[in-house]
Structures are given as structure tokens and as C-alpha cells.
Amino acid sequence: MAAEWSTFAPELLLTLDRESAAPLRAQLEDQLRDAVRRGRLATDERLPSSRTLAADLGLSRGLVQECYEQLVAEGYLVSRRGSGTRVAPVHAPAADEPPRPSAAPAPPLVADFVPGVPDLGLAPREDWAWAVRTACRTAPNTAFDYGDPCGDPGLREVLAAYLRRVRAADAVASRVVVCAGYQQGLSIVLRALAAEGRSLVAVEDPGSIGTVTAAARAAGGDGVPVPVDEQGIDVDALDRSGARVAVVAPAHQWPTGVVLSPERRHRLLAWARARDALVVEDDYDAEFRYDREPIGSLQGLAPDRVVSIGTVSKSLAPALRLGWTLVPESLVGPVAAIKQVVDRGVPTLDQLALGALIESGRYDRHLRRMRSTYSQRREALVAALAEHAPDRTITGLAAGFHAVTDLPAGVEEEDVVERALELRVRLYGMGRYRSTLAGTPPRLVFGFGNTGVRAVEEGIATVAPLLR
Template identity: 45%
Template sequence: MPLHRQIEMSIRASIRAGRLRAEASLPPTRTLAAGLGVSRGVVVEAYQQLVAEGYLTSRSGGYTQVAASMPPDAAPASRPVARGTGLRIDFGYGRTDVSQFPRAAWLRSVRTVLATAPNDRFAYLDGRGVPELHEALCDYLNRVRGTSAVPGNMVICNGYGQGISLLIQVLVRHGARRIALEDPSANDDARVLAGAAGLDVVGIPVGPNGVQVDALHQTDADAVVLTPSHQWPTGGVLPAGARAEVIRWARRRGAIVVEDDYDAEYRYDRSPVGAMQGLAPDDIVYCGTASKTLAPGLRLGWMVLPPHLVADVTAAKVLADRGSPVIDQLTFADFLMRGEFDRHLRRMRPVYRRRRDALLNALRTRLPDLEPAGVAAGQHVVAWLPPDLEEAAVVAAAARHGLGINGVGPYRIAGPGPGGLIFGYAILGESAIGEGVALLARAIREVRGS
């Protein structure tokens, strides 16, 4: 890809992601060119293209700034609601109830680690993480998630965000040019990072049972990121036949499947659906995290990698930060080995199930024309809107009534689709859930009346 296109894509992605805010000044063309080691003309061409598209503005005296507003064709159909103190109820997704964090059990593990850990564990490690956590996680994942994990193929990272960043860096160095994501998908980390790295990002439509594998065959992607055990946000589970077909596709193309197993342990109608990685450990990168099961502030994530990627991902991790904090890793390893992680999940499943049931009952009573989906697992529910309701109008009306809720639209890649609302219920009590649905019903009456 030409250098000016790479610069354009990186700046465009940063503006879309909010890392470059409105009216922020960009470096002078000579300064940026010198920093990147390219000619000034390359930077000038990139700036001129972004000015033409409306992302940047050029002021007298040579100053270039981010435009005050996004161009209409670049803005998503409805943006995630800005969280603020003015909201009475917030159905924000992707949050776990951190008030239920098992502090006493975690503290016992911290004390054990500080009293018994060998001295050499506090020195620099090889970047993959401590062996104790590799072994504890492999035991847990193979037992509970059905993986085929071995300690030597595991890398510990600072949450899923860092893990997918390291992986994209390695895939680009291996010659990858295109990555496929589910559409819709909340994999903003992968979407933004891939675009900034120069990868083409394509969306694969999602149906009731997860990604539509037929559409995957129409791409020439070098990697695909999936949430097969609980698709985000629709909640579908990729069936066995489709999983096998994805693996066949990956082997024919020499591609990599990235399995984001973000919250499948929280399933309410049956035992959790097993991970794909156990079917093809040489073709699938398994990504897990403690963010949805314990607390996102722990910044604990892990990747089980195909053997041929371990060394390169480890090198990228060492370059990034020399390795994740040792005490946290050892504490989590002890927490797992004591069975505290299993106990915490058993304790939280009925809590989240009661909150989910309260949400479904309230929707059934007050908004029966909304169609819930993805109710069997996780910490959120999608409710599809009837054709007469516009998603953006409902989200805006809800905000005026003090209700925070997000639409599905901002998470689509290929363009508009059916309108839907995302109800995150993990941190709300049952009475608050009922009050929130009542506010939404009032907002929808307002939209229909107008």
C-alpha cells in the first residue's frame, strides 16, 4: 500500500476512534515526515486527501486540525450514549458487577504468593508469563472450556485489547493483508488496530446462529475474529457444522481463526458451550480474559496460540512491556488452583440469571413488540425493534428521559441493518431494570407520537 494511504488510514482510524479529538492540531507536515522517515510530499498528500474527505481542516499559516465535526457519511447511524451523572438508569453493556469481586478469597491468594513465591519469579521473565499461571489456566480451560491448551503455547497479556494488538502486529509481519470481523461486532479493538496497521477490514454478516460461513468463503481474508460460543451482540452460538466449515476454510487459505471467548462461562440454560480451539489448536488463537468474569481492572488476559506463532507473539509482548505484572499472575494462578474461580462463577450465575429474567419479564410486559435475542448466556440482551421504530430516534429519546442505552447500528461494518437495542443488565438491580424498561417504554411512546 502506498505510504500516503497508510498515513491516511492511521489518522482516519484515530479520528473515528476518538483518539484524535475535534479541533486537535496535527504536526506540521515537515515534522511528521521527519518522524516517519518519509518525504514531506507523502504527508502533504495524506493531509490533502483527509481535508477533501472532511476529516481535517487547513488553516492559514499552515496549521492542520481535526475537523470540528465528522462528515455525515462517516458518522455511525447512532452513537453509543455518553455516560454521565444525568442518567437515571444505564443499560451500558460490557460491564461486570465489580461490587461482587471476591476480595477475601483474592487476598488469601495474595498472601500465599507473597509468602511462598520463589525469588526468581520477581526477576525478568521470558514475556509469556509465569509457568504457574500457564499450568493453572490450561487445567481450567481444558476442563471447563474444552480447549486443547498446553502451557508452552500460552502468552499472558494485559487483557484482550493488548492480546489482539500483539497478534495483529505479528500477522502483518507474516504478510497478512485483510482481516474479517463479524458484522455486527463490538470488536472495536481489532477493527481500529487492524485499520491502523494497514489491514483491510471486511464484515461477515451474522445470522441467528452466529457468523454466516458462506459469506466468509467470499472473502480472501488472512484472519477472522469470531465469538462462536456467544456472538456479540446477537448472542448466537455457532453450530458444529459451521465451526467445522470455518476450520476447513482456514486450512485451505492458510488463515488464522481468532476465537474471542469473552463471557461464555455465564450460560443459564445448559452447561457452557465449548470453545472451538479444541477442534483445531494449530489453526485457532484462543483469547480469554478475566474482565467479564472477575473484573476488568485486573487487566488479565491470555492467548493460547498455534505453535508457529508463539515465538513471534512472545517477542512482541517483550517489546511492548517486558511482561505482565508477576504478583497478579501468581495470585490468579493460586486463585484458580484453589477452586475460587469456579466458586465465584457458580455464585454469580444465579445473580445474573435473576437480572436477565427481570429484564425479559419487563420487556414482555411493557414492550411486547420488541424481540429479545441472545438471552441464554452472557451479561446483555439484544432486543430487535419493530420496523416502525428508528434506532437512533429511540436511543436519543431514551437519553432525554435519563436512560442510557446503545443501539446495534454503531457496531455494523457494512452499513445499515435491522434496528436493535443492547441491554446490559449485569450491574443493575432488578428494581432498576424494571424502572429502566418503564423509561424506555415512555421514550418509545414519545417517538411514535412524534
């Protein structure tokens, strides 16, 4: 899509050489032709008015008008009354080129069970707009300067209080580092740990193997997959892996949905102490818990051994790119130093807006609304599977907005996914989150964050023959 500038004339970088023997008009024409050919100016993009460009370049308006007319005649530009002078379509098909058949639009899907995506249509636009406006209106002038790379002190206080209250975390503001989502928090923490010699990172299998391994490699280390069973990460296998960092999602493992059992929690922390290792807790969707009391954060049990990373990507929207990292005292300095190098801190106004959202109670209210929405979808998924595919077992439903089902014996995951797509339902196999498919049972991961109740019901009814 061409850039649609405001009513002001857009800026255009052109340089004329007044010492050159080439006439100024020829130079201007050449530069504009070149800008169109190279795509610096895209089809339909509006050029400055001849008056503005003439003033910018110190030329007469007549000269610029002549230049535009010449380029219109050559087919580089088009000029229409009321819409100014614009770049013509460059790749118009030649007369002898057969018209390309336009691709028929794909029929809409009955349902897309994409996991990991919250309801984008219910992102709290009004609340966020209120929070940004409030932040902008009330921030002191100093807030517009560079800030602490670890984050706005006020937001760090708010987050620490929130994490103590809701996640039973051992949190103080001085150990909270505001970051651009989980991904950035993870990358920075792994860099800090690698610098201390902890560069081999265990990642749950199935899990975010690609994401964690890529971050570990970028930090100069590597990732090593460690299996997860019905109780969570296999601590014996973790011990054998040689890793001195383990990235886990204890409250609702991604993607199995398993909750790390109390016994495993203690064994995991014992491993960390025995190996002088660190556990990185991915606390990504614990806000949405349905059938039990909330599970406290692992960090609360061992603040010196656990880095806990949270995000608003599931609770508000991924596009906000906001999160927090709660680190042991010894990591505050190294993490702050890396954060300073990476970006000098998260944009302050966004931080102030998040603080205002949480302090005003709007964040909690949004979570309550969303919990109820996701809970209805979760019930719809359970009911639809019970009705149409009663032999399937659903697991991982304790929290978040995805669940897992098994598949009939002998069925290939990818085959089901492909055949479902022919029925216009997008399904997701667990295989994409595994290090290997060998010897693993077929499973489907059903996301219902961005999939409404009707889509859930119709989607399951449509693919029922594949699940039986």
C-alpha cells in the same frame, strides 16, 4: 484533584545554578513560580517543608522560608497551620469576572443498560486481596526477577488445565501466553500473523469492528467487516472478503449474542484450512452460560487453526488487565518475541495471584455467585419486557450479561435512545457496532452486568412506551 502526599515530604525537582550571578533565593522563587504557572505543581498540592527543601537543596532554612513567604504574598502559595504550604488556586476568577453558574448535577439515571461491563460493585475485592497477599508471601525470590515473557510457568499450567476442564480446549502450558487482557492478546497475535503475510482481518459485523480494525491497522494490515446472521458469521462472505484471519466470538457473538451453529463451526474451520487462514476466537464471556450445556471452545476442534483469547475482564473485573492467549505451536515463538518487545511479560505478582485464585477454588466460587446474580437480572429483563413490551423479541440470552431486542417497525434506533435518555434511562443501539446502518433493522443491546434487578425493572417500565 491535587495529589495528597503521605506525611513524608514530597520530592520536588528543582535545580539551582551556583555559578550563576542570580541569587539563589531569586532562582528558587523563579522556579517555583514557573512550576505553578506551568501546572507542574497543581492547585492544593503540598510543598516540602522548608526544613526538608533546605536540606535537599543545600540551602539555609531561613532562605527557603523567605522564599515561601514571598510566594504566599504574591498569591502563588498558601500557608495554613497544620496543612503546610500548598499551591494556591491559580485560576481564581478576577474581581470583575462574573461568577460562573455552577452546572446543576445531572439527575441520577433510573437505569443504565450499558453492555459489556460486569458488576463493578461485586468485583471480588477480598478474594483478590487474599490472592495478592498469598502470592507476595509465598513467591520465591526468583519471582521478583524478570520472568518468561509468555508468563509465569505455574500460571500457564493452571490456565491450561482450566481451559481443558471448562472450555474443552486443546491446551498445554507451552502454548499459553499470559497477556494484559484480550486487547493485548489480539494486538500481539495480529502482529505475529501480519508478519507472516496474513494482514487482512475479517471482523464480524455487527461486532467489535473498531477494536479489531484498529489492532489490524496497527499491525500494518486492515479490517474487513463480514456479516453475521442467526447462525453466526457468513462463511461465504468471509471467503469472498479475501481475509486470511477471522476474529469471531463463537460462544456468544458480540453483540448479537448468537451462538455459532455447529454447521457454521465446521464450515469456518474448513475455510481456514482451505485458505491457510487462522481464526481468532474471542472467548470473552463463555463463563456465564445459562440455558444450555456450555459450548466448548472452537480451539478444541482445530488447535492448529484457532487462536483462542480469554480474559478476566468479564469474570473478575476489566481493571485487572489479565488474559491469556492459546496459540498454535507455530505461533509460540513469534508471539513470545513480540511480547518481549512490548512489555517483557505481564506483572508476575498479578499472575501469581490469578493462579492462586483459580487453584484455591475461589475463582470458580466467584463465577458461581455471579452466574446466579446475572441469571436473576436476565430473568428480570425477560419478565419486564414480557409485561411492558410483549411484542418485542429478545435474542442472544444464552450466555453473558447482555441481550438484544428488536424495535417496532419504522422506529429509529437513535431516536429511541435519545428519548429514553430524556426519561433518564440509558439505552444502546446496535448501530454503534455496525459498519453501516443502511438496510439494517433497528435493535437495542441491553446490558445487565452492571445493572441491578430493580434498575432493570424500573428502567424497562420507564421506557416501555418507546418499545411498544
